[in-house]
Amino acid sequence: MPPFDRRVLxxxxxxxxxxxxxxASAASDAPVLxxxxxxxxxxxxxxxxxxxxxxxxxxxxxxEVIQQLHVGVPASxxxxxxxxxxxxxxxxxxxxxxxxxxxxxxxxxxxxFVADCGHLWSKVVVYDSLSV
Amino acid sequence: MPPFDRRVLxxxxxxxxxxxxxxASAASDAPVLxxxxxxxxxxxxxxxxxxxxxxxxxxxxxxEVIQQLHVGVPASxxxxxxxxxxxxxxxxxxxxxxxxxxxxxxxxxxxxFVADCGHLWSKVVVYDSLSV
Numbered sequence: 485m486p487p488f489d490r491r492v493l494x495x496x497x498x499x500x501x502x503x504x505x506x507x508a509s510a511a512s513d514a515p516v517l518x519x520x521x522x523x524x525x526x527x528x529x530x531x532x533x534x535x536x537x538x539x540x541x542x543x544x545x546x547x548e549v550i551q552q553l554h555v556g557v558p559a560s561x562x563x564x565x566x567x568x569x570x571x572x573x574x575x576x577x578x579x580x581x582x583x584x585x586x587x588x589x590x591x592x593x594x595x596x597f598v599a600d601c602g603h604l605w606s607k608v609v610v611y612d613s614l615s616v
Numbered sequence: 617m618p619p620f621d622r623r624v625l626x627x628x629x630x631x632x633x634x635x636x637x638x639x640a641s642a643a644s645d646a647p648v649l650x651x652x653x654x655x656x657x658x659x660x661x662x663x664x665x666x667x668x669x670x671x672x673x674x675x676x677x678x679x680e681v682i683q684q685l686h687v688g689v690p691a692s693x694x695x696x697x698x699x700x701x702x703x704x705x706x707x708x709x710x711x712x713x714x715x716x717x718x719x720x721x722x723x724x725x726x727x728x729f730v731a732d733c734g735h736l737w738s739k740v741v742v743y744d745s746l747s748v
């Protein structure tokens with residue numbers, strides 16, 4: 485595959501207005517940390533609880549080390565054995581480094597989120613990935 | 617929080633050259649699908665297998681419906697009970713819709729990837745999230 489393919493992909497992502505797009509200038513040799521979190525509500529399907537959790541997560545965007553924040557819910561993709569759609573809310577954050585993720589973890593706004601919303605979930609799973 | 621905060625966040629993301637950045641023009645009312653996949657190798661820690669899987673995943677970027685593709689490995693974030701760092705390789709794809717994700721699923725290049733690399737992993741977990 486010729487080397488310009490990546491730029492083409494990125495440009496098309498930008499043009500299409502996709503929610504995530506890599507600036508061409510950042511052709512991303514620098515690794516980036518993806519903090520991917522999945523929440524299962526204590527009361528599965530409770531809309532008010534779900535909405536409170538979503539609002540709480542969105543409020544985290546005030547934390548300066550978060551480069552990107554996206555909150556989601558299970559998509560209606562095809563049911564397959566490998567697809568886990570049992571969670572209620574997902575969170576995807578991008579950090580520049582492991583150190584920034586730690587700063588977020590210890591940040592008062594994050595601590596307040598856990599204090600305010602921690603009673604809503606029964607289970608949470610975190611996957612931290614470094615881009616390669 | 618004043619309404620310009622989001623723009624500030626996005627701008628700073630772009631300026632910092634983060635690997636993911638939302639174009640300000642796409643202030644993302646349109647939902648976007650995040651396809652998040654975690655692979656556990658049949659031979660955990662086998663570097664050659666890991667590299668083959670990473671290369672196979674990166675080659676998927678030729679599929680036109682993929683808006684963004686990021687491949688990762690576990691980051692060295694703090695060990696906590698909720699953090700699962702037992703996987704070997706992660707994949708994050710962005711699609712414009714559930715339909716596009718289905719087109720990817722059925723695409724010959726994706727089928728070839730599964731045929732070529734499927735023997736490498738013992739477990740795979742997929743989370744498909746629609747942004748809210």
